[in-house]
Amino acid sequence: MKENKNKKNPSYAKWGYIFVASFFVVYFLFTFIPQVLTIYDSFFDYTDIVGTLETEVSFAGLKNYKMLFSRNIRGDIEILRCLGNTIIIWLIGVIPQMSFGLLIALIFTSSKLRLKGTGFFKTVFYMPNLIMAAAFASLILALFGTIGPFHTLFVEKGWIAQTFDFISDKTWARILIAFMNFLMWFGNTTILLMAGIQGIDNSVFESAKIDGASSVHVLWDITLPLLKPIAVYVFITSMIGGLQMFDVAEVLTGKAKNNSTRTIVMLINDYLKVGNYGHAGAVSVVLFIITAILSLIIFRSINRKGESMS
Amino acid sequence: MNKLLKKFLAVSFVFVLTFVLIGCGETNGSDDELNDGGSIFHIYAWNTEFQGFFNKYVSDEKANDSSIETYHLDGVPVKWTIVTSDNGAYQNALDMALRENATANEENKVDMFLAEADYILKYVNTSLTKDIEKIGVDDFSQAYQYTVDIGTDRTGVIKAASFQCCPAGMVYRRSIALEVLGVSEPEDVQPLVDSWEKFEDVAEMMQEKGYYMTGSYADTYRVFSNNADKPWVDENKQVQIPTPVQTWMEQAEKFVKEGYTKTEGVWDGGKTIEFAEGGKVFCTFGPAWYYNFCMGPAMGEGDEHVGGTYGDWGLITGPQAYFWGGTWLLCPSAGSNDTLVAKTMNAFLNNEEILERLVKEDSQFSNNKKVNAKVAADYDAEGKGNGLLNGQNDTKVWVEMADNIVVRYSTIYDQHCNEGLQTAFVKFLKNDAEINTKEKALADFYADLLKAFPNLVVPD
Numbered sequence: 031m032k033e034n035k036n037k038k039n040p041s042y043a044k045w046g047y048i049f050v051a052s053f054f055v056v057y058f059l060f061t062f063i064p065q066v067l068t069i070y071d072s073f074f075d076y077t078d079i080v081g082t083l084e085t086e087v088s089f090a091g092l093k094n095y096k097m098l099f100s101r102n103i104r105g106d107i108e109i110l111r112c113l114g115n116t117i118i119i120w121l122i123g124v125i126p127q128m129s130f131g132l133l134i135a136l137i138f139t140s141s142k143l144r145l146k147g148t149g150f151f152k153t154v155f156y157m158p159n160l161i162m163a164a165a166f167a168s169l170i171l172a173l174f175g176t177i178g179p180f181h182t183l184f185v186e187k188g189w190i191a192q193t194f195d196f197i198s199d200k201t202w203a204r205i206l207i208a209f210m211n212f213l214m215w216f217g218n219t220t221i222l223l224m225a226g227i228q229g230i231d232n233s234v235f236e237s238a239k240i241d242g243a244s245s246v247h248v249l250w251d252i253t254l255p256l257l258k259p260i261a262v263y264v265f266i267t268s269m270i271g272g273l274q275m276f277d278v279a280e281v282l283t284g285k286a287k288n289n290s291t292r293t294i295v296m297l298i299n300d301y302l303k304v305g306n307y308g309h310a311g312a313v314s315v316v317l318f319i320i321t322a323i324l325s326l327i328i329f330r331s332i333n334r335k336g337e338s339m340s
Numbered sequence: 341m342n343k344l345l346k347k348f349l350a351v352s353f354v355f356v357l358t359f360v361l362i363g364c365g366e367t368n369g370s371d372d373e374l375n376d377g378g379s380i381f382h383i384y385a386w387n388t389e390f391q392g393f394f395n396k397y398v399s400d401e402k403a404n405d406s407s408i409e410t411y412h413l414d415g416v417p418v419k420w421t422i423v424t425s426d427n428g429a430y431q432n433a434l435d436m437a438l439r440e441n442a443t444a445n446e447e448n449k450v451d452m453f454l455a456e457a458d459y460i461l462k463y464v465n466t467s468l469t470k471d472i473e474k475i476g477v478d479d480f481s482q483a484y485q486y487t488v489d490i491g492t493d494r495t496g497v498i499k500a501a502s503f504q505c506c507p508a509g510m511v512y513r514r515s516i517a518l519e520v521l522g523v524s525e526p527e528d529v530q531p532l533v534d535s536w537e538k539f540e541d542v543a544e545m546m547q548e549k550g551y552y553m554t555g556s557y558a559d560t561y562r563v564f565s566n567n568a569d570k571p572w573v574d575e576n577k578q579v580q581i582p583t584p585v586q587t588w589m590e591q592a593e594k595f596v597k598e599g600y601t602k603t604e605g606v607w608d609g610g611k612t613i614e615f616a617e618g619g620k621v622f623c624t625f626g627p628a629w630y631y632n633f634c635m636g637p638a639m640g641e642g643d644e645h646v647g648g649t650y651g652d653w654g655l656i657t658g659p660q661a662y663f664w665g666g667t668w669l670l671c672p673s674a675g676s677n678d679t680l681v682a683k684t685m686n687a688f689l690n691n692e693e694i695l696e697r698l699v700k701e702d703s704q705f706s707n708n709k710k711v712n713a714k715v716a717a718d719y720d721a722e723g724k725g726n727g728l729l730n731g732q733n734d735t736k737v738w739v740e741m742a743d744n745i746v747v748r749y750s751t752i753y754d755q756h757c758n759e760g761l762q763t764a765f766v767k768f769l770k771n772d773a774e775i776n777t778k779e780k781a782l783a784d785f786y787a788d789l790l791k792a793f794p795n796l797v798v799p800d
Contacts, residue, residue: 044344051348077794081752083466085439103798104780104787176603177610193596193603193770200773287763287788289774303428304756304792305435 065318072311080305087308094312104289108297109313113320115204116293119279120272123208123215128264130212131219136249138220139227141235152224155217163214167281170206171197200290203283207291210278215271219264226260227253262332266325273321374475378676379446381418384437384453386430390503390667391420393702397694398687413680419447431459438468442674451675452684455500455668457490457747458755463670464491464499465752470671471497476682479690482708486747491668500668503688504629505707507742508562510658511631512623513649514730520549520622526732530656536591539659543600546622553600555611555621557592557769558762563625564588565758566662571749572757579789579798581761581782582749589765589778596769603770612637617647627664628738631655631728632703638728651730655737663745705738712739756792760785 075090098109134155138148158166174180174196184190196202230253238248254261276295283291292300294317301310385391395404399411399418411418423433437450444450455463463469472478480488480498484505491500510533514524521542523529533539543553554560564584573579595601602621604610614621616637626634631653640648669688671681687694688707692714695706699715703726706712716736718724725731751757764785767775775781786798 047344080792081756082462083435083438083468097794102787103790104783108787108791176608177613191771195603195770198767198770198772285763286767287784289784300791303432305432306792309791309794 068311068314070311071307072309072315074308076306076308090308094308095316098309098312098316106289108292109294109316111289112292112294112297115291116273116275119204119208119291119293120211120269120275122204123211124265124268124272127212127216127219127268128261131216131223131264134216134220135223135227136253139224142245152217152221155220157217158213159215159218161214163210163277164281166210166214167278170210171282174202174206195286197283198286198288200288203288203291207275207279207282210282211272211275214278215268219268222260222264223257226257229260230256258332262328266328269324269328270321273317273324374678375674375676376679378449378451379416380449380451381413381416381677381680382421382447382449382451383418384421384423384430384434384450386423386425386454386456388420388422390454391422393503393688393698393704394418394684397691397698398684413683416677416680421450425456431462438463438466438672441468441672444674446676449674449676450672451677452681453670453672455670457663457666457668457750458758459752460490460500460668460670461750461752461754464493468673469499470673470675470678471499472501472671472682472685473498475671475678477501477685477689479686482710483689484707484709484742484745486663486745487666487668487707489747490666490750491670500670501685501689502666502668502707504666505705505712505738505742506627506629506663506666507705507738507745508625508627508630508662508664509655509737509741510623510625511653511655511729513619513621514652514654516546516551516622517654520545520551524654526654526656526737529654530658533656533658536587536659540591540594540600542622543595544598547598547600550620552602552614552621553595553623555602555614555624556604556606556608557596557601557766558606559601559611559625560591561585561588561606561758561762562664563658563660563662566664566747567660568749571751573751573753573796577796579753579757579786579796585761592765592769593778603766605766615649616640617649619649623658625658625662625664628703628705628734629665632726635728650728653729655726655729655732655734657737657741661741661744663742663747699735705735705742709739709743712742753789753793753796756789760788764788 072094073090073092074087075093076087079085079087099107101107137143138145138151172178176195181190181194181196184194185192196206234252234256235248238252243251274295275293276299279291279293280296280299284296294313298310298313298317301307301313383391383394392404395401395408395411399413400415401408401411421433421437423430425431434450434453437444437448438453440448441450453463477498480501483502487502487505488498491502492498512529517529518524521529521532523532533542539553546553564587565582567584568582569584570580570582572582592601596603602610602614611621611624612635613619614637615624615635617640619637624630624635631638637647638649638653640646640650645651669681669685671678671685675681688698690708692708692711695708695711696715698704699706699711700718712735716733716739719733719735723731725733764775764781765778767784768778768781775784790796790798
């Protein structure tokens, strides 16, 4: 049966589908299929072929998952430890990142201060985001390594012993990684929060001023609540990115095998490096589930508050 | 729209199926016949060292010239795939290529590849590599036995040929020896350090005069590990630390505690900077390729060697002879240029003219006893020697040492164990807050080892 072609209102809908189809093809081939294969791999035992060139693997059921969550010889459960490392390093970085970003955003959009040249500063703040993470980490490694300037200086002043190593130290290594993340991302946060603030209708501020609200009041009861959608977006994307933290930590502390800065993706990488795809797949699946759950929790809790307010 | 959607899904489903089915490849090529006739001679390596020698000595062009775009062997163009060995990238790429070699197209098929002693066992013990005696490489009469042993699989089939022999010893600073020990010539220094006890005694003397014995806690690791008395893992998958490695752990702990060495790694800048003028390190360990190419700060700047310690070094056996490194050539079972592989291997095993030039012009130590002995004698007659070593005839030293190298007890876990033990132990040496005892360092090492090989059994 011929389709009814209405010449007065030609249907462009199919073009919409065709254009969107390209995204779905790419997603399907390069994201969906690998995800399915990863989950598939996680149920097989690759440990018999690690270190050899064999390819036959046997079905392992939930063995990989069981092994992941059992205590290792060092006394910890590696996957939980890595998860802890990831979250801690992320928190150390995201709290200053959002506070600082918010502070600068408020300053730059303040009607009282009316700063000039904010465009220039926005560019400068954003620039660290463009640095390749691996290059940045190599720089920090050179600065804080055992023959780097900081080490030499601190030893001279007697603040640290000669054998101290910033990169292997639990606290310092985490701070360095968090600092790098902060530097790389606060510009992005600033710009987004600025856009959020500028998106608030000016009439709201004016009426508040007329009502005699103090600037603290304005900040707390108007700006911040109206900023919430953007802030939530920044927080969730930062968290998802934070959970996947890899290149900075790996380049800085991967070689030294610092147990306190091994992130979850570094753990996956450890398994991938040796060809243990079963365990790597299992960790990936766990990470996926955790990310999904956390995102859902945050999303729901923010929205629920919003609903109760309205 | 429904029809379009259905068609789209059907096509993509077929697409997916094709990808999945390609993965179920064939098994390997024939092991007995020669696979020849490939249009490209494709070689895998992790750096360009061998490529330089290949171009200069074996290729049709017989020169390593940057103006030549493509080299040939017997008319066949040569293609190199160089992947760095950092983070295991080289082995990952090579493993993938080898597994798919049977079904790979001419461009991608691997015809020959290089491997190091640390991980070669994996490639020797698989059916994916070929018996090289069957492709015409069967004269090992002049090769050093350990190089043949390393390339032999468990059934006695030889799978790999080495183009180098890498005996290693101790290089020391002559001026520091003179100041602290009162002597500086190799024949006088050797008796003072020919055992580990004497080595420790000298270390104490060095420390008293303000010098470090070695620049790295790990400088002596390989001397111990390459003289292992048992394999890292026995037939029951039980992990056991070879006795020499345990000795190393004790020595490293003492040396760090007493200040005889620095807490730097073998390749760290903190160690090599001490090779420059005014450096405080007495000795290091390595083969010819180490002191010729990896002691940059010792070489100084320019022909005058400004700021270096050129000419202030001497080579001796030290407390124990060992070997370090070496490059082996292997032939995949499903390659396409077996005759060219054989030609290359034979050239580097037995072509005396090429090998003599390799030793004399490129400062290598070849895998041919006759050539090495001849060059050593030539150098003696001409009074020639190595500039860094104050004119010492190092080839002669190696000729005497190399025959005694014996390698047994290799396992596929060696690379992991050697690297893993050192990485864990250095945390203890550096007073890590968490890994603060030897037992915890070992636990850390075992935990890491079990991540890769969960089926191993570790000591309690």
